[in-house]
Amino acid sequence: MTRTCRIERKTSETQIRVELDLDGQGAADINTGIAFFDHMLTLFCVHGGFDLEVLANGDLDVDYHHTVEDVALVLGEAVSTALDNRFGIRRYGFAVTPMDDALAEVAIDLSNRPFLVYHVPTALESPGRFDPGLAKEFFRAFAVKGGMNLHINVKYGANEHHVLEAVYKSVGRALKQAVLVDADRNGVRSSKGIL
Structure with missing residues (x-):
């Protein structure tokens, strides 16, 4: 079974290919024009063990919001499409990941019931020109298009780079658990018989 996907999205603000x-194997080829965001997406795929190519051209002269959100929409759709009917997947995943002073906890349910809980310190300063608030927008769009219930909790952390790095690594690790196929599982992991 091949669980791959290629999706393109073009708007008047962005052109995205995922x-x-x-x-x-965790191979990353990421080019969004936003170096810090590229770094976070690379961490997501390396620690999740996904192969990921992202090419994004956006209106970065306006700000980073459109590009970050649209990459999330396309990436979430790619996850959902690659999972097809979600038969045989473990469905749930979790990870606790430290990064120096920061500790992130993530839980995922690939239930097709999109929801985001996001508890991350709001007093963080921007790492470079990347507004830490964009990470919440990224994960909201990713959860909605990916059909996932996504809980992100940062227990503590003072360095904004370390906090976001712990979050992106944890999301990758938790998603990897959730998408794993149980060889002995026939159908979907739901009492309803459908996700």
Whole structure:
């Protein structure tokens, strides 16, 4: 079974192309024009073990919001499409990841019931020109298009770079658990018989 997907999205604000292999080796080729965001997406795929290519051209002269959100929409759609009917997947995943002074906890349910809980310190300063608030927008759009219930909790952390790094690593690790296929599982992991 191949769990790959290629999706493109073009608007008047952005042009996004995403190629995803859920069963990859953690290979990343990311170019959004936003160096810090590229770094976070690379961490997501390396620690999740996904192969991911992202090419994004956006109206960065306005700000980073459109590009970050649209990449999330396309990446979430790619995850959902690659999972197809979600038969046989574990469905749930979690990870606790430290990064120096920061500790992030993430839980995911690939239930097709999109929801985001996001508890991350709001007093963080921007790492470079990247507004830490954009991470919440990214994960909201990613959860909605990915059909996932996504809980992100940062227990503590003072350095904004470390906080966001712990979050992106944790999301990758938790998603990897959730998309794993149980060989002995026939159908979906739901009492309803459908996700």
